[in-house]
Every structure is written in structure tokens, then in C-alpha cells.
Amino acid sequence: MSQNSTDQFFKSTVLGHPSGLFVLFFTEMWERFSYYGMRALLVLFLTASLLDEGWGWPREHAMALFGSYVGLVYLSTMMGGYFADKVIGFRWAVVVGALLMTLGHASMAVETQWSIYLGLGLLVIGNGFFKPNMTSIISEMYKDRPEKKDGAYTIFYMGVNAGAFLGILLCGYLGEKVGWSLGFGLAGIFMFFGLVQFWLAQNIFGNIGLKPKKEDVNSVESLDNDKRVxxxxxxxxxxxxxxxxxxxxxxxxxxxxxxxxxxxxxxxxxxxxxxxxxxxxxxxxxxxxxxxxxxYSNITRERLIAVSFFALLSVFFWAIFEQSPGTLTIFARDYTDRTLDGSSAIIFRVVNAAITIVPLGIITWVLFLLFKQTFAKYKWANIVLSLSFIIVWGIAIWMLLDQLKDEELEIPASWFSVLNSLFIITLAPLFSKWWESKYNPSANAKYSIGMLLLALGMACVAFGAMGIEPGAKTASVSIIWLILVYLFHTMGELCISPVGLSYVSKLVPARMIAFMFGVWYLAVAIGMKGAGVFGENIDKIANENGISYFFWILTIISLVVAVFAIGMKPIIKKLMHGVH
Missing domain, CATH: 1.10.287 (Helix Hairpins)
Known part of the structure; x- marks a missing residue:
């Protein structure tokens, strides 16, 4: 085994993977905890009345700010990826990003106008440094074990969703029930834990992610022989x-x-x-x-056109899917009957306790396995990590006990967003088996199925809201419609989200990967901003035609894109030149 071989990382393993993967797992988990925890509260805080200590903004204003924020988050990844690749390396990019995001969450906890805007700006820049470089470290770690890479990304993806789940659940509960400042501040506390844990354990990655050398920056040029432009x-x-x-x-x-x-x-x-x-x-x-x-040559040109086609479809997908933290959360707060009593309250408490304690228990078990492998060399990193888990367990138990105080229970509006992460963790293995079977659909079919599921979800909430009169500010729609929305939308996400980046890597020549990933993230950013633009119009449409009409519009757009995706299958298949 050569000194530069990445096989060295497999000397210390957890569940058959390098211990370093789980350092990244927990770092990413706390980052996603902070990102999704804050995001779940942002629109609720902006639109909450002054009596509820919010800003009392119209929904149009809140969605305009939200759309630009999430759009900038994805645009910033191009900047962060460039600096990491060319200047400071993956590791320093992660540290800088985590530090900026910690400061951003702390700033938002102050809750003044300037501090909220400053906090959002710091979060955008910090995310740009952090987000693209965690996966880059994984890619380097598995360079000589490509057969293990799919499993590694699956484990890492579980960390992403575990963090999102816990962040929305706990930050959302504290923000809505105790105080916005506490919800924003909690997000920052766990981002800080992720930063310290990564910093103290970073030597576990060997030479991966250090400041790039000039020859490393230019080495990709030798990976393909296509015409240079x-x-x-x-x-x-x-x-x-x-x-x-x-x-x-x-x-x-x-x-x-x-x-x-x-x-x-x-x-x-x-x-x-x-x-x-x-x-x-x-x-x-x-x-x-x-x-x-x-x-470019004919084959390269046509494959690039195919990638651009999938990027276009992604714009529409994300513009509709990302109604979750905006219009769907507003629908949950203002138009959904979230008050439970009697047997329904008992059932919710039992289900909520199970979906809180079981994932936390599994992740704590993984933490214990990591301790056994790394405590001797990385004692302080493990102590910081264990402290963060003691705190999160304490908050989770307090939340569950707090829900027992009254006979009548009100579900927080942000709680419904946790269903996305819960359904992903539950359904991802089934979809993975589907993609590996002989029934694996084509790229166009996956996009079409994803958009159809998106349409089905929007149709559920549109149907459930049909009884709401135009101009109504409140209603009591059953929670089942929101549960169905998140179920169908999560299945749609599993058809589209993992597929897109995979096709970029398959269709694009090696030296152009960075440029086309930039195009891809630009498409995602446009979709995110599009979600905000759709959301800005919810009040205008709801006042004139009823809120149901708004969701029927999104349903129809999803159906049209689904038909377009499957209709283009013969053309796109030809453009892909044998890539499946």
C-alpha cells in the first residue's frame, strides 16, 4: 500500500467505513440541524404578529426575502467551491464556512433588523464555503475504493436528513413555543459544536483537503482528450x-x-x-x-445539451417542492386544524415520541461505535460531540414532557416539515433497490415520475383547501392533507434529487465538471428563487380565487412538466449517446 493510497483510511472503520466518514457525518448533521432549524422558523417569524414577537410582515414580503436567501445559498456554493479548489483547500473552506454560519445564527438570535439581515448574509457566504467541500473530502477519501463510494454517500445522506429532522423538530418547537430568539440561537449552538468537533478531529483525514498545490489544480486537464475551448x-x-x-x-x-x-x-x-x-x-x-x-465535438455537445435539459426540469421541480418552508408552513399555521385532544392527542404524542427517540437512539449508537475507534487519538473531539448529544437529548426529552402538560395539544406549524426527512430515511432504501433492479426507469421517466408525484401532493392540499373562501385568513383543514403532501413530495424528491448530479458526472467531460456543476447549481438557485416568487403571489390569488386555486396552479404546472419530460425521452436518449 503506497503512502498516498486512500486504503490507509480503512485501518480504522465503523460499520465497514473509515472513521473519518463519521466525523464528516456528525459535522454535516449539525450543519443541517442549524440550516433547516433556522429555515423552518424564518417565514413564521417574519409573518408572525407583533404581539407574537414577530415582525408582522405581509406574506408577500416574507416570501420575497426567503426566495432570495435560499437562492443565494446555492449560488454561493460556486464561490466556495472555487476558493477551496484553487486557494485554501477543502478543510479550511469547511472551517471558514462553519465559523461564518455560527456567527450568522448568533446574529439572528439578536432579532433586530440589522442583525437578521447580517445573519442571513453570513449564512449565505458560510454555506457557500461549507456545502460543496464536505462531499469533496468524501470523494477523495474513497478514491481507491470506488466500490464503497455509493454506500459512503448513503450513510452521509442519512446524516444530512437526521440533522434536518432534528433541527426542524427542536428549533421549530423552541422557536414557536418559547421564543424565536431561542430557536435561532439553538441552531447556532449546534453549528458551533459541529465546527469544534471537525477542527479537533481533522487530522483523521491525513493530507486530504489541505491547501491545493499547483499541479493538483491543473491535473484534471489530463483526464480527457476532447477539444479544449x-x-x-x-x-x-x-x-x-x-x-x-x-x-x-x-x-x-x-x-x-x-x-x-x-x-x-x-x-x-x-x-x-x-x-x-x-x-x-x-x-x-x-x-x-x-x-x-x-x-465542442458532436458527442460532447449533445451530452451537454442533455444535462442542460435536466437542469431546466430541476428549476421547475425545486420552485414547487420548496413551498415547504414557505406557503405550506403558512398553510399549516393559518389554515390547518392543529389542535388535538383525547385519543388523537395521545396517538400524536406516542408517534412523536417514537420518531424523536428512535432516530436519536440509532445515531447515539453510531456515536458510541465511533468513540470506540477514535477516542484514544481524538479525545477532545469526542468529548465535544458527546456534550452536544447530551444537550440534544435533554431538549428532546423536555419537548416530549412539555407536550404532556395539557389535555389539549397544539402541533407546531413547523412540525410538518420534519415529515420530509422522516419519509426520506424510511423510503430511500426502497427507491435505491428500485434503481438497482431491472425495472430502473430512464432519466426522463424518473423526472416525469417525480413531477407527477409533486403534482399529486399539491393536488392533495388543493383538494383539502377547496372549502376555504376567497380572502379567508384562517381555516381548520384536516392535517391528513399536509401529511399526504409531504409523503408524495418526498417520493418525488427521491426520483429527482439524487439523479441530477449523477447525470452531470456521467455525461460531462472531466475537465468541465466544475463548470457544469456551476450551471446545475445555478438552475437549483433559480428554482429556489422561483419558490419565493410563487409564494409572493399566494395572498393575491387567495384573496381573489381562494387559496385552493393557488395550489391547483402548482399542480397543473407540475403535470405539464411531467408530460414534457416523458415526451422528450426519445430525443434526450439520443443526445446521451449510450449513457444510462
Whole structure:
């Protein structure tokens, strides 16, 4: 075994994988805890009345800010990935990102106007450094064991969903029941634990993720022999113009909405200045993208077009799927009967206790296995990690006991969002088996099935809301409709989310991976901002035609995209040139 072989990491294993994978597992788990915990509260806090210690914003304003925030989160990954690859390395990028996010959550806990905006800005930049580089470390760790990589990403993905689940459950409960500041602050506390644990245990990764050397940066050039098409001066100038327009727009759009038109950087373009600016940026991007496609060999060009097609479908998927922390959470708070008593309250308490304690118990068992392997060398990292688990167990038990105080129980509006993570953990193994079987659908079919499931979920909530009159501010719709929404939407996510990045890696030449991942994350960012744009219109539509009409619109859009995806199957199959 050579000194540089990644087989060295398999000398110390947990569940057949390197101990280092589980250091990343817990770091990512606490980061996702903080991200989803805060995100579950953001729209609720902004739209809560002043009497409930919120900001009392209209839903339109809250969704405008939320859409730009989640859009910027994904755009920032391109910046963070670049700095890690070229300048500071994966490890320092993770540390810098975690530190900025810790400061961001702390800032939001102050709850003043400037601190909330500062906190969101720090979270955006921090996420950009953190998010793309955790998976990069895993990829390097398994470089000489590719047959183990799928299993590694599955375990890591479970950490992602465990963190999201616990973050929404606990931060959401504290934020809604005790105080917003406590919910935001708790997210920051666990982000800090993740940072300290990673810092103290980072030597477990050997030389992986250190500051890149010049030869490492350029080594990807030798991985394929296709025609090289470097960016020319005019193309770089166009990219700078597009980036500037896009960034100014994504920040300016919510500012214009919140200030009700009094502040608008693009006012010189007229009343529709914001729309003109972003459409110009998107138009220039498409022109540049397709011009560059013409410069490559036929097979490469057609595969790149196929990737771009899937990216386009992803825009629509995320724009509708990401109604969860926005319009669906508002629907849960204002239009859903969340008050339970008698046997229904008992059933909820038992179910909630089970879905809280069982995952925590399993993760604690994994933590114990990691301790046995690494405590001798990384004592302080393990002590920090154990302290974080003692705290989270304490909060979870307090939450469950607090729900026993009254005969009547009110489910927090944020609680429904935990169903996504719960269903993913439950259903992911079944979908994985499906993809590995002889019945594995084509890429187009997976996208089509995913969009159909998305439509089915939206149809459930649309049907459930049909009795709500136009203009109504409250209602008492059964919780079953929201449970069905998250079930169908999670199945749709399992059809689409893991598939997209896989096809980028399969279809794109090695040296262009970074550029096309950038295109992919741009598509996701547009989808996230699109979710906010849809959400901005919920009150206008609900007041005129009823809130059910809003969800029927999203249902129809999902169905149209599903039909389009499957209808394009013969063309896309030809463009993929044998890649499955």
C-alpha cells in the first residue's frame, strides 16, 4: 500500500467505513440541524404578529426575502467551491464556512433588523464555503475504493436528513413555543459544536483537503482528450456582466418588494426594471452557453445539451417542492386544524415520541461505535460531540414532557416539515433497490415520475383547501392533507434529487465538471428563487380565487412538466449517446 493510497483510511472503520466518514457525518448533521432549524422558523417569524414577537410582515414580503436567501445559498456554493479548489483547500473552506454560519445564527438570535439581515448574509457566504467541500473530502477519501463510494454517500445522506429532522423538530418547537430568539440561537449552538468537533478531529483525514498545490489544480486537464475551448476575453466579460446583474437582482428584488417600490436599483429601466434585468442576464447566459456548446465535438455537445435539459426540469421541480418552508408552513399555521385532544392527542404524542427517540437512539449508537475507534487519538473531539448529544437529548426529552402538560395539544406549524426527512430515511432504501433492479426507469421517466408525484401532493392540499373562501385568513383543514403532501413530495424528491448530479458526472467531460456543476447549481438557485416568487403571489390569488386555486396552479404546472419530460425521452436518449 503506497503512502498516498486512500486504503490507509480503512485501518480504522465503523460499520465497514473509515472513521473519518463519521466525523464528516456528525459535522454535516449539525450543519443541517442549524440550516433547516433556522429555515423552518424564518417565514413564521417574519409573518408572525407583533404581539407574537414577530415582525408582522405581509406574506408577500416574507416570501420575497426567503426566495432570495435560499437562492443565494446555492449560488454561493460556486464561490466556495472555487476558493477551496484553487486557494485554501477543502478543510479550511469547511472551517471558514462553519465559523461564518455560527456567527450568522448568533446574529439572528439578536432579532433586530440589522442583525437578521447580517445573519442571513453570513449564512449565505458560510454555506457557500461549507456545502460543496464536505462531499469533496468524501470523494477523495474513497478514491481507491470506488466500490464503497455509493454506500459512503448513503450513510452521509442519512446524516444530512437526521440533522434536518432534528433541527426542524427542536428549533421549530423552541422557536414557536418559547421564543424565536431561542430557536435561532439553538441552531447556532449546534453549528458551533459541529465546527469544534471537525477542527479537533481533522487530522483523521491525513493530507486530504489541505491547501491545493499547483499541479493538483491543473491535473484534471489530463483526464480527457476532447477539444479544449478556453474562455476568451469577451466571454469572461459577459460572465462578469451576467453575474453582476444576477446578484444585484436577487438582492434588489426583495428590497423593492419590501420597500413597496421606494428602493429599486433598476428603476432607470422603468416599472418592470427588475424583470428586464434578470431576463437580460438569463438571455446572455443562454447565448453564451449554447455558443460554447457549438465549439465542442458532436458527442460532447449533445451530452451537454442533455444535462442542460435536466437542469431546466430541476428549476421547475425545486420552485414547487420548496413551498415547504414557505406557503405550506403558512398553510399549516393559518389554515390547518392543529389542535388535538383525547385519543388523537395521545396517538400524536406516542408517534412523536417514537420518531424523536428512535432516530436519536440509532445515531447515539453510531456515536458510541465511533468513540470506540477514535477516542484514544481524538479525545477532545469526542468529548465535544458527546456534550452536544447530551444537550440534544435533554431538549428532546423536555419537548416530549412539555407536550404532556395539557389535555389539549397544539402541533407546531413547523412540525410538518420534519415529515420530509422522516419519509426520506424510511423510503430511500426502497427507491435505491428500485434503481438497482431491472425495472430502473430512464432519466426522463424518473423526472416525469417525480413531477407527477409533486403534482399529486399539491393536488392533495388543493383538494383539502377547496372549502376555504376567497380572502379567508384562517381555516381548520384536516392535517391528513399536509401529511399526504409531504409523503408524495418526498417520493418525488427521491426520483429527482439524487439523479441530477449523477447525470452531470456521467455525461460531462472531466475537465468541465466544475463548470457544469456551476450551471446545475445555478438552475437549483433559480428554482429556489422561483419558490419565493410563487409564494409572493399566494395572498393575491387567495384573496381573489381562494387559496385552493393557488395550489391547483402548482399542480397543473407540475403535470405539464411531467408530460414534457416523458415526451422528450426519445430525443434526450439520443443526445446521451449510450449513457444510462
Amino acid at each position: 478556453p474562455f476568451t476575453s469577451w466571454q469572461l466579460g459577459l460572465i462578469i456582466l451576467m453575474v453582476a446583474l444576477g446578484l444585484i437582482w436577487i438582492i434588489n428584488a426583495p428590497v423593492t418588494t419590501i420597500s413597496e417600490g421606494q428602493i429599486n436599483i433598476f428603476s432607470f429601466l422603468g416599472e418592470n426594471g427588475n424583470n428586464i434585468a434578470i431576463l437580460t442576464a438569463l438571455g446572455l447566459f443562454l447565448i453564451l452557453l449554447f455558443y460554447r456548446f457549438t465549439q
